[in-house]
Amino acid sequence: MKVLNLAKQALLAASLCSAALQPANAQTTTPAPAPASGGPVDAASMQDLVLANRVLTDLNVIDGFGHVSMRHPANPNRYLMGRSVAPALVVADDILEYDLDSNPVDARGRASFLERFIHGEIYRARPDVMAIVHTHSPGVIPFSVSSVPLRPVFHLGAFLSPGVPVFEIRDSAGQSNMLVSNPALGKALATTLGESNVALMRGHGSVVVAATLPMAVFRAHYSNVNAQLQTQAMSLGGPVTYMEPEESKKTLGVIDQIHGRAWDLWKRAALEKMPGK
Numbered sequence: 001m002k003v004l005n006l007a008k009q010a011l012l013a014a015s016l017c018s019a020a021l022q023p024a025n026a027q028t029t030t031p032a033p034a035p036a037s038g039g040p041v042d043a044a045s046m047q048d049l050v051l052a053n054r055v056l057t058d059l060n061v062i063d064g065f066g067h068v069s070m071r072h073p074a075n076p077n078r079y080l081m082g083r084s085v086a087p088a089l090v091v092a093d094d095i096l097e098y099d100l101d102s103n104p105v106d107a108r109g110r111a112s113f114l115e116r117f118i119h120g121e122i123y124r125a126r127p128d129v130m131a132i133v134h135t136h137s138p139g140v141i142p143f144s145v146s147s148v149p150l151r152p153v154f155h156l157g158a159f160l161s162p163g164v165p166v167f168e169i170r171d172s173a174g175q176s177n178m179l180v181s182n183p184a185l186g187k188a189l190a191t192t193l194g195e196s197n198v199a200l201m202r203g204h205g206s207v208v209v210a211a212t213l214p215m216a217v218f219r220a221h222y223s224n225v226n227a228q229l230q231t232q233a234m235s236l237g238g239p240v241t242y243m244e245p246e247e248s249k250k251t252l253g254v255i256d257q258i259h260g261r262a263w264d265l266w267k268r269a270a271l272e273k274m275p276g277k
């Protein structure tokens with residue numbers, strides 16, 4: 001009997017989980033008519049987006065959750081992102097195109113991420129942003145729930161300057177399920193992000209933006225690394241010496257030029273593991 005009860009509990013838990021993860025069409029409102037496509041996407045861009053999903057998983061920046069998107073290379077009013085599936089499993093067929101209201105162009109039964117509004121609203125607010133990563137990176141979470149700001153402690157974290165704002169979802173949604181699952185919350189998050197490269201989401205994770213996909217991947221990874229290093233430095237006791245804004249600015253000028261070296265390495269490793277390579 002005990003075994004039976006346990007089995008029932010497991011079934012109940014599984015159904016609750018799947019309900020919580022129901023994609024978006026998970027929609028509670030009538031879906032808008034599908035927007036027109038922004039045009040074909042070149043194969044290299046598509047492959048990079050697929051690989052970015054896998055690289056971020058390999059780097060433990062995202063796992064079964066989290067997502068990465070890029071602005072459509074030919075139409076700034078569209079963006080591209082995987083369907084609602086674990087990023088490590090994404091292939092080209094899983095990439096969906098969205099308008100900036102986060103309506104899919106041609107879903108063909110493929111489910112969307114509940115939190116896709118993070119991407120649409122940031123692309124709308126920040127014309128300079130070409131790629132976005134949303135993470136639940138363990139390293140950054142403590143800084144989203146404490147009064148200690150995340151600050152650059154080493155040169156590869158220079159993009160964290162001049163500051164990393166924290167999005168408090170309670171200010172917009174009160175007691176919520178913590179998910180940025182509608183346009184208003186996406187807009188509120190974009191407002192908190194402002195002109196920064198990274199915003200933390202209280203008790204949830206982070207959002208990282210950049211002018212290229214490789215740079216967004218780089219920043220998502222090194223946000224997590226910087227957060228871990230800052231935690232270690234603080235645990236040693238005594239004052240911590242952070243990078244000055246001027247140092248960060250000068251460092252960023254160099255790192256932004258050479259970050260492609262890391263991307264090439266990570267991409268090759270991910271490519272090696274692709275099925276049917």
Ligand SMILES: [Zn+2]
Nearest residue numbers: 115134204205
């Ligand atoms: Zn999330």
